[in-house]
Structures are given as C-alpha cells and as structure tokens.
Amino acid sequence: MSGTAWNAAVVVAAGRGIRIGGDVPKQYRSVGGRAVLTRTLAALAAHPDLAVIQPVIAADAASFYHACVAELDPVLRAKLAAPVEGGATRQQSVRSGLEALAGRSAVTGPxxxxxxxxxxxxHVDTALIDRALVAGRDHGAAVPGIAVTDTIKIVEDTGTGIGRVRETPARESLRAVQTPQAFAFAPLLAAHRKAAEADLHGFTDDGALAEWAGLDVVVFEGDPRNRKITQPSDLIEADRGFSGSDALSSEPETDSMTTYVTRLGTGFDVHAFTEGDHVWLGGVKIPADRGVLAHSDGDVALHALTDALLGAIADGDIGTHFPPSDEQWRGASSDRFLAHAVKLVRDRGGRIDHLDITVLAEAPRIGAHREAIRARIAEICGVKLSSVSIKATTTEKLGFVGRAEGLAAQAAATIRLPEDDAA
Structure with missing residues (x-):
C-alpha cells in the first residue's frame, strides 16, 4: 500500500451494550449462529476496496474478540489490524482507532x-459500503441516512415527565443517520484531536463532530435493513434474518430428502467452592456466599452441556477444545465454549432437539433464576425455550455436594445428524 491510495475502516466495538440485558455485550451475542461482531467484520473485510479493518474493543474483551475473529476465513482475517483499546465514550473509541491507523503511516502512508x-x-452490505466510499471520495465527509416516516416533535422538558412541544419540523427534511460514515482521513483525525483538546467528549456521531469542526457533511442513501442492534427485540429479529427463517430457532430446516439419525450425548462437571460472592450457572450470574475454583468462569451447567453436545457428535470433550493449560481461556465466559459446540453440531448439518441439565448443590438455590437460565441457554444454542430444561437437587447431605464443598451438574443433549455424517 506504500505510496498508493488506500481505504480503511474503524469498527467501534468497545461498548458494554447494557440496554440489551445479559452479561455479554451485544456485539458478542449470537445471531444466526455467529456473533454480531463476526458478521460485521466479515462484511467489511470482504469488500475489495477496504484494505485494513481497525477494530476497537474494550480492555477486558480480548477473549471475546479473538473468539469472533477465529470464525473468519483466513483471507478476511488477514485484513484485520491488531485491536486497540477503546475509551469511555464512542468518540474516544473512534479516536483510538484513527490514531492506530495514523501509526501505520510510517510504513504505508495514511x-x-x-x-x-x-x-x-x-447487516451492512456491499452496496451500502460502495455508496459510502463514493460519497466519501466525492465530498470528504458523508453519512448514510434514511427518510423518517414518523412525525418528529422537538420538546422542552418541563420537569414533570411531560414535554412541551416547541417545534414540529417537516419530516421531508429529516434523516435517521446510520453507519458506515465516510471521511477523508486527515480532516477527520484533525477534528477528533481538536475536540479532545477542547475537552469535548459528548459527540455520539462522527458526522456531528465533523460539522462542529467546520466540515461540510452530506447525506447519502442509507439502508433500512442496516439496523443497529439496541434492544432485545433487535437481537431476535437479527437472529431470524441471519437464520434465513422466520422461526425463533436458528436450527437449519430439515431437508425432506435427508435421513436423520438421533444421537444422545451426556456431560458432567464439578467445581469446588472458594472465596467469592457469586457463581455462574447456565450463563447467569447468581449471588452466593462463595465462588468456585476454576480456570474459566466455572459454569458447571454450561460445561456439562458443552460436553454433552461434543459427546453427541463424538468430538472429544471441553478440555480437548479449550485446554485449561492455555492461558487465553483463564476467566473465559463459558457461553463461548457452548457456542463452539453448537457450531460444530450445525457444521455437520445437525439440529438440536432437546437439552436437559441437572444441577447438584446444597446452595445456591436456582429456583428464582430458572427461567433466566433457560432463556440464556436457548439464546446461546439458538433453540426454542421449550427445548431447554434445567432442574436442581441436593444429595441429601451426602458426599462433597452434601458437605457444601462444591457443586456439580450433569447434562444430556439430544441431536439429529444426517445419516451419512452420523455413520
């Protein structure tokens, strides 16, 4: 790229996504069997006119990120620059990405x-990226927008919970702005540095920051399908869209010409108690008077379920795929292990019929968390809620569980595999 013009993209993935609920940021949640971020990176990296993709992630999200990247084709992965750490605001995160790209200048030029x-x-696609690149080249600062169909009111907060209408702008002149937004690199970097020097950090949109810096910003045609995942309903809709089905389940449709064989796998996991104030069970953080001693997050339910799925396809166990001797899995969230096992089932054309888990523990009690656990497992595995069962029992004060020295879980997974693959 040295001495030639080239284009880059900054992907802002440092947010916590707390509005969507759960303990996993929305960009790492699964839609149609792949993480949101994996799909976003794949779409951008596949574009022939983008030479470098610069991800910006949270400081504690490296393991999530690398799991997403591992799903990419090596050709696409080669376009990814090393991720850089984002800031407390979107604006700071974008600047981190821009500064990282500027740092490549000594070798490649900016x-x-x-x-x-x-x-x-x-949902960003090739046509939208094409329009962004053309508008950016022609105008230097361009953002995608779609026409507003609802009437918009500008209101003044009265402090009573009821806003007073001040203006009703003509909706013909309004646009809902999306990304990707396209800019000449040097002016945008200068605008970000100028805003930081002025101690202004509240810009939530690079187009607005560019306007503040005196750049002329144009709006090009966006894409109504290019929705931002913000609410749980957005995640469900994205899952349906990427699954190629209107069904909530992301399982592949059964081919009537294919004969399927039923497989049953089982799994078991145990962890000793240690100091702490919570345990993870079924992907849900449960308050407790002790934690568990584990290399990862110690989620016995998800570990047992992961082994059950791996057993059903005769593909080793959780330690084979995620060895505890590997430091990258220290403290890792167990939903990643389960999602990996689910992907292996689907890669073989299989479908998951039912998942059943029994937790063995004197404490904590899971009754109040049962439905949240079922919902989280259904989400990770892309199955209907009715396909997930979780139960809990004690051991009548017998053994290490009865002595409250630890907790355990056993799981069973019923799947179907195409007959040729199951042979």
Missing part, C-alpha cells in the same frame, strides 16, 4: 479515506 462503523450493525 489512508486516504476511512469508514467509521458500529459493530452492532451487522
């Missing part, structure tokens, strides 16, 4: 054009 895209917009 990019001529940069796209800034939200990780939580996985």
């Amino acid at each position: 990019p001529s054009l940069v796209l800034v895209h939200d990780a939580a917009r996985p």
Whole structure:
C-alpha cells in the first residue's frame, strides 16, 4: 500500500451494550449462529476496496474478540489490524482507532479515506459500503441516512415527565443517520484531536463532530435493513434474518430428502467452592456466599452441556477444545465454549432437539433464576425455550455436594445428524 491510495475502516466495538440485558455485550451475542461482531467484520473485510479493518474493543474483551475473529476465513482475517483499546465514550473509541491507523503511516502512508462503523450493525452490505466510499471520495465527509416516516416533535422538558412541544419540523427534511460514515482521513483525525483538546467528549456521531469542526457533511442513501442492534427485540429479529427463517430457532430446516439419525450425548462437571460472592450457572450470574475454583468462569451447567453436545457428535470433550493449560481461556465466559459446540453440531448439518441439565448443590438455590437460565441457554444454542430444561437437587447431605464443598451438574443433549455424517 506504500505510496498508493488506500481505504480503511474503524469498527467501534468497545461498548458494554447494557440496554440489551445479559452479561455479554451485544456485539458478542449470537445471531444466526455467529456473533454480531463476526458478521460485521466479515462484511467489511470482504469488500475489495477496504484494505485494513481497525477494530476497537474494550480492555477486558480480548477473549471475546479473538473468539469472533477465529470464525473468519483466513483471507478476511488477514485484513484485520491488531485491536486497540477503546475509551469511555464512542468518540474516544473512534479516536483510538484513527490514531492506530495514523501509526501505520510510517510504513504505508495514511489512508486516504476511512469508514467509521458500529459493530452492532451487522447487516451492512456491499452496496451500502460502495455508496459510502463514493460519497466519501466525492465530498470528504458523508453519512448514510434514511427518510423518517414518523412525525418528529422537538420538546422542552418541563420537569414533570411531560414535554412541551416547541417545534414540529417537516419530516421531508429529516434523516435517521446510520453507519458506515465516510471521511477523508486527515480532516477527520484533525477534528477528533481538536475536540479532545477542547475537552469535548459528548459527540455520539462522527458526522456531528465533523460539522462542529467546520466540515461540510452530506447525506447519502442509507439502508433500512442496516439496523443497529439496541434492544432485545433487535437481537431476535437479527437472529431470524441471519437464520434465513422466520422461526425463533436458528436450527437449519430439515431437508425432506435427508435421513436423520438421533444421537444422545451426556456431560458432567464439578467445581469446588472458594472465596467469592457469586457463581455462574447456565450463563447467569447468581449471588452466593462463595465462588468456585476454576480456570474459566466455572459454569458447571454450561460445561456439562458443552460436553454433552461434543459427546453427541463424538468430538472429544471441553478440555480437548479449550485446554485449561492455555492461558487465553483463564476467566473465559463459558457461553463461548457452548457456542463452539453448537457450531460444530450445525457444521455437520445437525439440529438440536432437546437439552436437559441437572444441577447438584446444597446452595445456591436456582429456583428464582430458572427461567433466566433457560432463556440464556436457548439464546446461546439458538433453540426454542421449550427445548431447554434445567432442574436442581441436593444429595441429601451426602458426599462433597452434601458437605457444601462444591457443586456439580450433569447434562444430556439430544441431536439429529444426517445419516451419512452420523455413520
């Protein structure tokens, strides 16, 4: 790229996604069997006119990120720059990405054009990226927008919970702005540095920051499908869209010409108690007077279920795929292990019929968390809620469980595999 014009994209993935609920940021949640961020990175990296994709992630999200990247084709993965740490605001995170690209200048020269895209917009496609690049080249600062169909009111907060209408702008002149937004690289970097020097950190949109810096910003045609995942309903809709089905389940449709064989797998896991104030069970953080001693997050329910799925396809166990001797899995969230096992089932054309877990523990009690656990497992595995069962029992004060020295879980998974693959 040295001495030639090249284009880059900054992917902002440092947010916590707390509005969507759960303990996993929305960009790492699964839609159609792949993480949101994986789909976003794949779409951008596949574009022939984008040479470098610069991800920006949270400081504690490296393991999540690398799991997403591992799903990419090596050709696409080669376009990814090393991720950089984001800031407390979106604006700071974008600047981190821009500064990282500027740091490549000594070798390649700076990019001529940069796209800034939200990780939580996985529906970005080639046509939209094409329009962004053209508008960015022609105008230097361009954002995608779609026409507003609802009437918009500008209101003043009265402090009573009821807003007073001040203006009703003509909706013909309004646009809902999306990403990717396209800019000449040097002016956008200068605008970000100028805002930081002025101690202004509240810009939630690079187009607005560019306007503040005196750049002329144009709006090009966006894409109504390019929705940002913000609410749980957005996640469900994205899962349906990427699954190619209107059904909530992301299981593949059964081919009537294929004969399926039923397989049953079982799993078991145990962890000793140690100091702490919570345990993870079924992907849900449960308050407790002790924690568990484990290399990862110690979620016995998800570990047992992962082994059950791996057993059903005769593909080793959780330690084979995620060895405890590997430091990258220290403290890792167990939903990643389960999602990996689910992917292996689907890669073989299989479908998951039912998942059943029994937790053995004197404490904590899981009754109040049962439905949340079922919902989380259904989400990770892309199955209906009715396909997930979780139960709990004690051991009548017998053994290490009865002595409250630890807890355990056993699981069973029923799947179907195409007959040729199951042979």
